[in-house]
Amino acid sequence: MLKEQSTIIRRIVIGIDVFLSGVAFPLAFYVRFQRFPLSDDLQQYSLPVLVFIPLFIFSLYRQKLYHQLRFIAVQTIVKKVFVAFAVTFFLVAALLFMSHATYYSRLLFGYFSIGAFSLVLLAKIGLKSLLNRIRQKGYNFRQVLIVGSGRKLAEIEAFFHSHGSYGIKIFASLEASAVTPASFKHVLTNNVIDEVYFALDRGASPRFTIDTYLEIAEQAGKTSKIMLNINEHRRSSCDFTRLGGMPVVVLHPVVLDPDQMLVKRLLDIAGAIVGLLLNAVLFPAIAVAIKMDSPGPVFFVQPRVGINGRLFSLYKYRSMCVDAEERKKELADQNELNGAVFKITNDPRVTRVGRMLRRLSLDELPQFWNVLRGEMSLVGTRPPTPAEVAEYQLSHYRRLSIKPGITGLWQVSGRNRINDFEQIVALDKKYIDQWSLWLDVKIIFKTLLVLGSGK
Numbered sequence: 060m061l062k063e064q065s066t067i068i069r070r071i072v073i074g075i076d077v078f079l080s081g082v083a084f085p086l087a088f089y090v091r092f093q094r095f096p097l098s099d100d101l102q103q104y105s106l107p108v109l110v111f112i113p114l115f116i117f118s119l120y121r122q123k124l125y126h127q128l129r130f131i132a133v134q135t136i137v138k139k140v141f142v143a144f145a146v147t148f149f150l151v152a153a154l155l156f157m158s159h160a161t162y163y164s165r166l167l168f169g170y171f172s173i174g175a176f177s178l179v180l181l182a183k184i185g186l187k188s189l190l191n192r193i194r195q196k197g198y199n200f201r202q203v204l205i206v207g208s209g210r211k212l213a214e215i216e217a218f219f220h221s222h223g224s225y226g227i228k229i230f231a232s233l234e235a236s237a238v239t240p241a242s243f244k245h246v247l248t249n250n251v252i253d254e255v256y257f258a259l260d261r262g263a264s265p266r267f268t269i270d271t272y273l274e275i276a277e278q279a280g281k282t283s284k285i286m287l288n289i290n291e292h293r294r295s296s297c298d299f300t301r302l303g304g305m306p307v308v309v310l311h312p313v314v315l316d317p318d319q320m321l322v323k324r325l326l327d328i329a330g331a332i333v334g335l336l337l338n339a340v341l342f343p344a345i346a347v348a349i350k351m352d353s354p355g356p357v358f359f360v361q362p363r364v365g366i367n368g369r370l371f372s373l374y375k376y377r378s379m380c381v382d383a384e385e386r387k388k389e390l391a392d393q394n395e396l397n398g399a400v401f402k403i404t405n406d407p408r409v410t411r412v413g414r415m416l417r418r419l420s421l422d423e424l425p426q427f428w429n430v431l432r433g434e435m436s437l438v439g440t441r442p443p444t445p446a447e448v449a450e451y452q453l454s455h456y457r458r459l460s461i462k463p464g465i466t467g468l469w470q471v472s473g474r475n476r477i478n479d480f481e482q483i484v485a486l487d488k489k490y491i492d493q494w495s496l497w498l499d500v501k502i503i504f505k506t507l508l509v510l511g512s513g514k
Contacts, residue, residue: 073116079179080178091170104167115175118142121143124136136187140176149496193226201254204232204281205233205258206235206255207232208234208235208236210260212234230251231250255283257283326499331430349410355377356377356381361444370445373442374429378410379406387408390406420510434462438502439464457488466506471509
């Protein structure tokens with residue numbers, strides 16, 4: 060039986076991807092300069108090419124695209140290849156920018172990277188389509204035995220019947236209440252069985268001890284797969300690890316790819332440096348204006364709650380009178396937002412200069428220092444105060460599972476028109492569930508548009 064996840068085939072597929080990525084360069088060079096590269100051209104552009112290709116292959120590997128493709132849909136393959144490409148492109152582009160290599164053609168690099176992405180993606184889709192056709196014709200299939208009960212058993216049977224391209228054939232389904240160790244052993248040893256699936260619903264036969272059947276399957280040399288007896292509609296992703304010798308199933312409520320998070324952090328650092336340089340230019344004028352307008356410090360420092368409940372000091376230009384926190388209790392009945400957040404449109408605590416700073420969002424410039432320190436991100440959820448968190452319900456705490464941001468979906472979705480805290484939480488959860496580097500880029504551009512429009 061052909062195993063596309065085998066080491067030999069995995070190396071062949073990696074070799075094909077390296078070859079296709081390499082072919083993309085002369086093709087891109089021809090598109091850019093209407094001729095194929097000479098030896099001098101290859102030497103001149105060797106650095107970006109030799110950095111891009113290994114990093115692209117490594118990113119594809121991290122996306123598990125050199126592992127088994129049997130249970131991965133084409134749409135998922137497209138998404139994973141794009142993520143690997145985006146991570147590689149931003150890293151190499153950042154390297155070229157920091158190296159000040161002006162003799163490289165940016166357009167050529169763009170053609171090359173997009174060409175490598177396109178060729179590798181087409182190869183992946185082609186391989187997946189070929190394997191699907193082979194399995195649909197009855198080849199490269201796995202014959203499985205299912206032991207289960209109730210709804211779980213019905214679900215896995217329906218799933219395999221409706222996904223013929225996965226190449227799974229059900230030899231038999233055994234009810235847990237009727238199977239015995241002896242009958243189970245007989246089926247395994249007298250028939251062609253590649254894998255055993257255990258799909259036990261809650262309330263399965265109390266006399267069914269799965270460990271006994273796992274041991275029989277192990278002795279018979281059969282791979283066993285256990286369907287978890289938990290709510291499968293949870294948002295959390297599932298992973299498996301070992302704690303010492305004990306098997307552990309891990310549920311991740313927030314799935315953030317570590318490679319993309321690295322790029323996000325690099326973008327945060329770059330954005331924070333630009334923001335702090337802008338802040339340095341504007342600081343003298345802003346500081347003098349604040350001091351002349353009202354007594355008190357230039358900066359407003361307030362404890363906020365960051366990722367997973369970590370406290371940090373958030374920095375802003377002071378836009379309110381010095382006793383603003385004390386007067387907040389007096390204005391509680393004027394709060395325009397429902398829930399654990401406070402906002403008044405014409406807040407009497409805001410100074411004249413403060414209104415101008417807020418209208419232009421200049422009061423938030425010092426937060427780039429929080430971004431540089433790693434306490435915040437350019438894009439994230441709104442950083443709450445400890446007092447707000449004290450009013451949270453359980454479902455609200457999920458918005459603390461990532462770093463807070465200077466901007467986010469709430470800010471670019473008409474924050475002045477949102478008057479319900481649950482709407483803010485919903486937008487934050489949407490951002491967490493749909494997070495990608497591309498989403499961050501879109502939010503940053505939308506933020507710039509919102510600032511430019513004065514809204």
